[in-house]
Every structure is written in C-alpha cells, then in structure tokens.
Amino acid sequence: MEIIQESGTIFMIMAIVFGLYMTWGIGANDVANAMGTSVGSGAITVKQAILIAAIFEFAGAFIAGGTVTKTIRKGIIDPSSITGSPELLVYGMLAALLAAAIWLMIASTRGWPVSTTHSIVGAIVGFAVAGIGMHAVNWAKIGQIVASWLVSPLLGGVIALVLMLSIRKLILNADNPFAQAKKWGPFYVFLVGFIVSLVTMFKGLKHLKLEFTMTESIIAAVVFGLVCAVIGRMMINKVKVDENADREFHYASVEKAFVPMMIFTACAMAFAHGSNDVANGIGPLAAVVSIVEHNGEVAQKADLPIWILVLGGVGIVVGLATMGWKVMQTIGTKITELTPTRGYCATLAAATTVVLASKTGLPVSTTHIAVGAVMGVGLARGLGALDLRVIGNIVVSWVVTLPAGGILAAIFFFIFKGIFGTSAGM
C-alpha cells in the first residue's frame, strides 16, 4: 500500500501520458480506417471527414465509451488474484498501455494491418500471465472477446449484404430508380439514427446518470431516427437528376441521392468507433486512476470518472488532426470503387456491429469489421474486385500482434516492478 501512497502522483501522470499516447495512436491510425468507406465513396471530403470524426468520435467516447472501458479496466484480469499487491496492477496497466502504443507505432510505420484492440488485449493478458500468473486472467471473458473478434466481421458482412440486397430490390431494380431513391432515402436515414441511438441508449447510460426503460429507449430512438430522416429528406430533395451523367452511367443520379445519406452513416461510424476504441486507451488509465484514488484498494464498484472519457476523446481527435488525416487521404484515393450506395451499406453495417459490441462491452476491431462489411457488399456481387489477400494479412497480424503486445507488456511490467519495487517482497 505504501508504494501507491508514495508514488501515486507519478503513476497518475504516467498513466495519463501513456493513455494520451495510446489514444493519439488510435486517432492517428484507426479512425482513418473507420472513415475510409465514407471518404472513398466520395460522399464526403477528407476535411469533412475530419470534422465529423472529431465531433462524433468524441461523442461516442463520451456517451457510449464506458462499457468497453469497464471490460478493459477490470474485466480481463481477475481482481482477487492481486488484492494484496495492487501496485502490480498499476505496473501492469502502465506496461500494457506503453506496450500497445509502441507496438501500434512500430506496426503503423511498417503499414501492418494491426488492430489497436488486439494490441491492448494482448498486452494486458501478457503482463498478467507473466507477472502474476495464469490464474490472474479471466479466461472466460477472454474467450468471449476472441469469439467476438471472429463473429463481429461476419455480422458486419451479413448486415451489409442484407442492406445491399434491400437497396437493389427497393431502388435499383425499380422502374424509376431515382424516384425510388428519393422515396426510400429518408427511411434509410431513419435506420441509421434509429439503430445507433437504440443500441446506445438501450438499458440507459449509467455514467451520465440516464436510466431508460426498454420502451423509453425505443421511443427515444424512433424520435431520434425521425429527426435524422427529416433532415435527410431535406438534403435528398436537393439532389437533382443529372441527365448527362445518367447517360454515361444509368445510376449516376441514384448514387448522388445516396451522398447525403452517407453523411449520416459517416457520423454513425465515427460515433461507433469512439464508443469502442477509446476504451483501448483509457481502460488501463481508468484502472490506474481508480487504484491510486482509492489508496491502493482495487475497487470494483468505482465509477468511471467522466474526465477520463473526455481525455480519451481529446487524444483521439488530436491524433486524427496530427496524423490521421494523411492516412485518410491515402485510403480515400484507393477505394474509389466504393460508390455511395455500397459505401452506405458497408458503413452502416460496420457502425451497427461496432455499437452493438460497445454496448455489450466487447472490445472489437473496427477495422476488421469494416473489412468484413465491405466483403459483404462484395458477396452481394456489388464490387468490382476485392483482394482476398487482406484476410490473410489480418490473420497474420492477429497471430503476431497478440504475442507481440503480450511480450512487450511483460518486459515493461518487470522494468516498472524493478524501478518501483513491490510491497509483497518487502
């Protein structure tokens, strides 16, 4: 206990610095992947994407980022294994943050498709196994998390496929596709607002002291969806038929009608990403803060202080503003094949899946889900050419990232332990 009291402030500062470093890395690398489908479809410019991301990443982190943060903070490690020496958890979480952030930086400079989520989960498991023992890891939870890594891209793909088929049936194959696009457009916008807000508000938002019943959440989601639909309708109504473009490509005007709709999905995606990925940076930070504030007690009931969520949101936005926009530009120019209708399906599918995972408290990889959703559009015979080698690369990055994050974290763990010492040994 003395160690925490003596060096508490240092631990706090380290945790904040490492946490900011990690969220900065998330903003620099990950956000671009989340926004890529929107930028690539030409629906929004890179500047607009940055603006949307800045607002909605922050909102997502702040409003819905708490549940996954809780998982990272205290769901992976079994607290009963370290009640006697809480400083071990502090060292471990600091080590995990630093390890994951460094691994991310190495990987992104090499251009490897690693996931921030996999890095941090690997790092936490790594320090726990090496520093405390196999029993310290809540393997049941890890099982759930790993299962979600497999299921979530599939779910994203299936949703995208269904959306794509519905758009074909209702709009593209109709006699007058453009009129149908105008008619159904507001419904598709409603869907974006409704799904995202329903999943977010379902069962309430505890840290914001908002408790909703099931019915209240549904009513609120419908209202929110309708507001989106009305705004969407006004935007879609401004779209005019472009006869010249239609001669070149018969569906050019229909695609134009989907551009305003993509703005909503882009917001949803940024929100979803913020709600899930911010936890990778601030979960460990929250764990350290909680222990230090409770003078070494591994408090399981403690609420997540809101300033930590804010800090995470700020870190992501700064990362985006400093480096993320470059990555976004690169992606935007490479995936022009994604037209607004396809982009809409892929983005909404990915956003839905990620928000769902966030609400369940499962840390998933936004990038992998986005890849899965695009694959879903491809399986609907909707894309010219998808390079399946990406799947292989992602699998390889899994296999490499989990141990890499783990080993790095274990090394840092022992370094911190060496510097600050342990109470158990004294």
Place this chain on the structure above:
Amino acid sequence: MKSTNPMAALFGKSPFKPIQEHMRVVVDCVSEVPPLFEALVAGDQAKVEAQKDLIFAKENAADEIKNQLRGHLPKSILMPVDRRDLLDVLAMQDSIADTAQDIAGLLVERKMEVPAGTGEALVALVNRCVDTCNQAGKIIAELEELVEVGFRGKEASQVEEMMETLNRIEDETDDMGMALTRSLFAQEDSMSAVSVMFWYQLIQWIGDLADYSEKVGDRLRLLIAR
C-alpha cells in the same frame, strides 16, 4: 505481412472499366474496316494501306489494355463474376480485333482483285458485320450497370434483350456471307484457283468479325447466369 493499410489493400483494381475500355478500342478498330473495303472496291491502294496502318495501330492499343488487365487479375481477387468467364469475354473481344488485323494484312500483302459484280454485296456484308461488333460494344458498355445491380433484375433483362438483337444481326451476316460465297463460286472458273481460295478465306474472316462479336455476348450471358 504486406505493408499496406487493410482498407486500401482490400480494394483491387476493378476489371470492368478496363474491359469496357478494351471493347471501345476494339469497336474503334473494326470501324476502320468498312473504309478499307470501300477503298479496295474503288481501287485506291494508297487508301487501303492507310486503313491497314490504322487498324494495326488500334489492334496494338487493344492488346496493350488486354495484357495490362490480365496482369491485374490475380486469383485472390473476389469479383462478382467468375474470373475465367470474364477472361473469356476479354479473349473474344480480342479475337475481333485480331480478325480485323488479319483481314487488313491480307488485303495489303496480296493483291486482291474484287470479283466482278460482288463489290456492293461485299461492302454490305462488311458493314453488317461491323454492326454486330457495335451491338456487342453496346452490351459491354452496360457492364458497369450490371455490377451496380448485381447482375440481376431489370438491367439484366435489358441486356438480354440487347443480346437477342445481337444474335439476330449475326444471323443476317451468316446469310449475307453465304450469298456472297455463292456468287464467288459461280465465277470460280473465270478466276484463278488461288484467288478463289483467298476470297473464300476473306469472306470467312469478315464473317468471323460477327461470330466473335456474338460470342462476346454469349460469354457475357454466362456472367449474368451465375
């Protein structure tokens, strides 16, 4: 690990735009064949040579697109259509330009005197065969729309109607080709045997322009039918 961003690496180069571009060049190449025969019938050897050069240049341009496209279609690419079917479409398109090249080459390399009284029918046949190519070109121009709707529905039935037109024009060229062959054989005694053989070959090749165009449509039908 390949060093690229996963979202960017996910998107391969779509083969549909290049295959449409290829067909545009092929149609353009074939459109130089009627002036070639008009020059031949008119006895304007300089013009024949000039047309031959044009056709050869355009055939080369088409070949270049074809080779580039083939190089960009590794087996790991997920496409809305079967890779082999798509390459078949490309091969058929390529055969059209190759045939145009063969025709132009023969007209320049060997002095081909038009058999008496066949000039008009000859030019008519050539024009109709070029119509077949144009119709195939129109069908290929719909490829991108087909991808948009997933090769199903209204767009697909429209394309199938266009294919019926294609088949009908090709049938016409068959009849015209046979009629022309008949009038060639009718005067085989007054011509040198070698000339008859070469003219017979030439009429076959002109007909091939339409045959390969029809096959482009047939192969595209396979893409839709999957």
